[in-house]
Amino acid sequence: MNGSLRKLVILCSVRSNFRSYSNWRNCNVHIRDSHDYIHLLKMCSSEKNLKQIHAQIIVGDYEQNPFVASKLLGKYIALAASSMEDARKVFVKLPERDIFLWNMLLQGYSKHGHFEDALSSFVLMRVASITVDQYTLLFVLKACGGAKEIKMGQVIHGYIVKSGFASDLFVGNALVAFYGKCQEVSLSREMFDEMQQKDIVTLNSMISAYVVNGVPIEGLELFRIMLNDETISLDKATLVGILPACAQQPAIKEGLWIHSYIVKSCMELDAAFGSGLISFYANIGRLDSAKLIFDQVSDKNIVVWNAMIRAYGTHGHAEEALKLFSQLVDTGLWPDGLVFLCLLSACSHAGMISEGLELFNKMEHYEVEKIPEHYACIIDLYSRAGLLDEAMKFIKTMPIEAGKDVYGALLGACRIHNNIELAEEVAEKLFDLDPENSGRYLILVKMYEDAGRHQDAARLRTTLRDKKIQRPVGYSAIEIDYNLHTFGAEDESHPFREQIFDTLHKLELVLIDETTVADQMVVNSQVTGMEVDYWQ
Template identity: 45%
Template sequence: MQRCYSKPRPKDSYDYVSLLQYHGDPRRLAQIHSRVITSGLECDRFVAAGLVARYAALGRAGVAAARQVFDRAPHRDSFLWNVMLRGYARAGTPREALALFARSRAAAAGNRYTYTFVVKACAAVGDGAGRVGQAVHALTVRAGVEPDVFVGNALVAFYARCGDVAMARKVFDGVTEKDVVSWNSIIAGYAQNGHSDEAVALLRSMLRRGADCRPDHVTLVAVLPACAASGAVREGLWTHSYVVSTAIVMNAALASGLIAMYAACGRLDIARVVFERVLDRTQAVYTSMIQAYGSHGQGVEALDMFHQMLANGIAPDGICFVSVLSACAHGGLVDDGLEVFDMMDDHRVEKRQVHYACVVDLLGRAGQLSRALGVVEAMPFEPGRDVWGALLGASRLHGDIELAERAAERLLVLDPGNAGRYAALAQMYDDAGRWDDASTVRTMMRDRGVNKPLASSIVEGDMDA
């Protein structure tokens, strides 16, 4: 006869803390919490911290219960405050984390973990958190924790998220003991803010450090778009070789970056080889290959890839439709492009400004300016600068000054600081011999303080320099 043995009930805080480490299921967690209450140990600082951490790990579903335990704890030290702050951060409720931090300053002294969680919360809030993040940064300096690698990494990511790469670099340079996360944060910050050359240069600097700080998967995913944008073929090829030699798993993000890099280098054949070697092809991987074909004017191949994706049961999103529509525009596939545009309704993907701009570009490149204007006028919302910009480009391509003037009139209101809009219209007037009108546009450009961008070239450097 089989005997059943029941475990003895925990009697002290150590037992409950041990239980909480191994049980994260919501139902089991609630049972343990009930036993904690009946044992009178809910106010124990270690048990309270364990309950807060476990509830917060459930995300939004458990953060309210975590806060209840936190509020009932009579002794809240820095450790417990940090656990709750981290819980809010992980639950995707950064504003609550910032509000809690404001309360904590009067109750407990913050340490490096406190400021790490709070800075990450500032970055997660996004728009509107700039001043708060700067104030928190000032507090880290006052507390003497700014050079700490955890705080520093969080600050680099925060400033990069706000678009202030100069400040991100200043913080990065001030971190005394940089780790791979430090390098990843600043490289990604430069790449995501359009500073591709600087991102590639940082990769070179990272490689010169040797074995103590080798790139990881995150580094490669961050730097590949920068290699593609800056034409850094050497670094891109090194990245692929590094992936192979270190047996890093070729996931969707890494494969997409390699495909884009090889496409930017003009090696569609290798981009396709990378695509074929990805076992679990996601929508992002298909989109990257579609973009690669489209950027080289191979609309038919891009369209075939799109239909292959659909045949494999992978649903497209808005970005994917932009890639297909752009490929059709560059390949002159007007009917196919319009059919793809109609398919967006079938897949319940919202048609946005960028999609209408692609259709206007599609028709405009084919010389169907009246149909392009008809699309603009029939839009269910007010056309934006991308739509009018596409119409201006098409008008210039086919020499329709009247339509170009109409598009430019709207653009000079919607996008008054874009020098390219003025230059395109002035050039059209020059080509038509309307010198006075061209001079008027250039005078308007000068009076508004709009500077024509200077041409630049990118010269690759030696990675070992």
């Protein structure tokens, strides 16, 4: 078979897999060179067809053609959502690999969550003496953030500074996101402040760093700055990123504004928006609004279902949460560990012991791994019902070693049911497992005081002081003209503290005067025999 005939056979074989393309039916195309394979790759839309084209490329002896191989590699990266193995095989067979091909591989690994493979490939790239460019740094920083490799990321940061890439906008954005993912929000903010040029991605990355790391107040402050800047156009990533902060705080005005903006802008109420709005409305007590949002989301994924189940559970509607779980299963979706965690917590608070245990046993059917938090929910389930002996038996039969969450749930139950003997046993374990948590000590201190064992209570308080374990400081917050003011206990750092304390003092004097007047009127009414409704 000569070369032309072989190529025609190849074309007919490949062509049979693309019957959906009408322009193939009436054309008489012959594969002449690499451009024909490139055309086939562009038309490919499934991984199955891609592998068939790959096979024809091998037969046609074009596998090591740099032009064809790069397009084949890119197509595998675009379509292979679960595996990068085929892309890696294409890459390793190339006789020469330039920076463009290395970057494609790094991008694929980072995109699909294979962070360790991305970092290993970067090391091999450096061993091969390939010169790094700004795109390489973007993909590697993303991998470092995903893998929580703070040390390697800081080494990359040092290289960025030395190589003069620090002023690059995209690299700066990647650094802000990297430090945020590694829970170094202060370093993320430092990078943000140092950037001379910022875009919407910079702002979104900083907001995400705040929200993910449990600092919603700062995230909301940055969001308000964006709202007041007419040069900034909000995008979907901005709204999706700030919605969790609106739910956590809660920031009612901002949350309602975002919902209105979505409606007025005719933006699709997809799963990302839906889950965020459900959590927001649930956290401000508007469960009916959360359910309306849930019903409006057409592409409900497991995150949306979980948000609504959690909303019902948080508000004590355990039965509705269980009904929703049945509907979730009927749709064909499989619940994840977070869904079961919300359901178990709801059953625990509602005292639904049998239902909670049944759900716990169902986790194996759905191939959901049981983590310490799930076991803690079962302990809480028994404990709230006063079944402390059953809780202890369950702990002894657990296939994993009981951790601080499990014993913490049991200690709380001991406080509720005033079982001081068991509380002492559990607290001793917690002092080793969670030594810096002052709450564990204070629960036992309170139990000692209630039992009249003041010497034991004093001993524990002395232990807290000697170990320098600080109790979390409580604070209050008030929003005035879109500015959130926080006041910690015994905190005198507020810039308007003198005016605040002066006003409080005046209010105190007014209350004293009002109380004195009220007391005098009560006395007068008793003397004269008259009934006085002072507050009328």
